[in-house]
Amino acid sequence: QKEVEQNSGPLSVPEGAIASLNCTYSDRGSQSFFWYRQYSGKSPELIMSIYSNGDKEDGRFTAQLNKASQYVSLLIRDSQPSDSATYLCAVMGGFGNEKLTFGTGTRLTIIP
Amino acid sequence: KAGVTQTPRYLIKTRGQQVTLSCSPISGHRSVSWYQQTPGQGLQFLFEYFSETQRNKGNFPGRFSGRQFSNSRSEMNVSTLELGDSALYLCASSVTGGTSNTEAFFGQGTRLTVV
Numbered sequence: 001q002k003e004v005e006q007n008s009g010p011l012s013v014p015e016g017a018i019a020s021l022n023c024t025y026s027d028r029g030s031q032s033f034f035w036y037r038q039y040s041g042k043s044p045e046l047i048m049s050i051y052s053n054g055d056k057e058d059g060r061f062t063a064q065l066n067k068a069s070q071y072v073s074l075l076i077r078d079s080q081p082s083d084s085a086t087y088l089c090a091v092m093g094g095f096g097n098e099k100l101t102f103g104t105g106t107r108l109t110i111i112p
Numbered sequence: 113k114a115g116v117t118q119t120p121r122y123l124i125k126t127r128g129q130q131v132t133l134s135c136s137p138i139s140g141h142r143s144v145s146w147y148q149q150t151p152g153q154g155l156q157f158l159f160e161y162f163s164e165t166q167r168n169k170g171n172f173p174g175r176f177s178g179r180q181f182s183n184s185r186s187e188m189n190v191s192t193l194e195l196g197d198s199a200l201y202l203c204a205s206s207v208t209g210g211t212s213n214t215e216a217f218f219g220q221g222t223r224l225t226v227v
Contacts, residue, residue, distance in 0.1 A: 102155040
C-alpha cells in the first residue's frame with residue numbers, strides 16, 4: 001500500500017464547475033496535510049494547509065480533513081482554465097518525522 | 113520577501129562525476145528539505161536539516177549527502193553520478209518543520225541531467 005494515494009487522473013472539469021480531488025494516507029501519526037499545485041515544468045506551489053479535522057476555506061479552495069478515515073480532499077469552486085495543473089497531496093508526520101510524503105498527483109484540466 | 117533560491121537552475125554532468133547543489137531558504141526559515149522528482153517515482157524525500165543537523169533522511173544511497181550552514185543555507189552533494197540520478201532536485205524551506213509552522217515552500221529546482 002502506498003503511503004499517500006490520490007484519485008487517479010487525469011480529471012477534466014468544465015469551466016465554472018467544482019473540481020474535487022481526493023487523497024488517502026496510511027500513517028495514522030500524520031499531523032500536517034497540504035495541497036500543492038504544480039504547473040508543467042515548474043516547482044510545486046503550496047495552495048492549502050490543514051491540520052485539524054473539518055473544512056478550511058481559502059478563496060475558491062476548500063480543504064477537508066478526516067483523520068479517522070485518513071482522508072484529505074481539495075475542492076476548487078468556479079474552476080478556471082488557470083487551475084489546470086497537477087495537484088499534489090502531501091502529508092507530514094509529527095515530531096521526529098518532519099518530511100513530506102507526496103502522492104503521485106492528479107492532473108486536472110479545466111475545459112473552457 | 114524573497115522566496116527559496118536554488119542554484120544552479122540547470123546542470124549537465126557526466127556519469128561518475130560529482131555535483132553540488134545550493135539552496136538559500138526564505139529568511140527566518142530554519143528547516144531545509146531536499147526532494148528528488150522524476151516522472152517515474154514522483155517526489156521523493158532525500159533529507160531534512162534543522163539548525164545545521166540532519167533530522168530526517170530518506171531512502172537514498174550514501175552517494176547523496178547534504179549539509180546546512182549556520183545561516184540556514186543548505187547544499188546537497190551527489191557523488192559518482194549515475195544516469196538514474198537525472199531528475200529535478202527541489203529544496204523546500206519552512207520555519208521549523210515541527211508540529212506547527214510546517215508549511216514548506218519550494219524553490220524553482222535544479223534540473224540535473226547525467227549523460
